Amino acid sequence: MRRTREVLVHALHYAVVRGELGSHPLQKIPGRFPKPADSVYPRVVATSHQARDPLDAVSYAGGDRRARGRRLVGFFAGMHGTGALLRCA
Structure with a gap:
């Protein structure tokens, strides 16, 4: 799950850099994983x-x-x- 989230975050960051998105939509969502x-x-x-x-x-x-x-x-x-x-x- 962590790897999938990292890929999504990097893809959204790339879309912001290219100008496809105005801002990074996941920066507003806290993404903390529970401790085992x-x-x-x-x-x-x-x-x-x-x-x-x-x-x-x-x-x-x-x-x-x-x-x-x-x-x-x-x-x-x-x-x-x-x-x-x-x-x-």
Whole structure:
């Protein structure tokens, strides 16, 4: 999103320089991005016992011949591990 905004801002600036626009229309709009959270509220991260059952359930997605369930288990386990690490920090 930041890159898209930068391209738009530069294109509008170029249009002002060439005389196509009288003034830069985005200078009146504040463009601040929210800061990302540095920590995670511990009560929203599942414990390992709470995360085990959904991981077992998602492992059956896609049947036996497809690896979709295994990929989903890896994906969600990684998300849970990241949340647990941030919870400890």
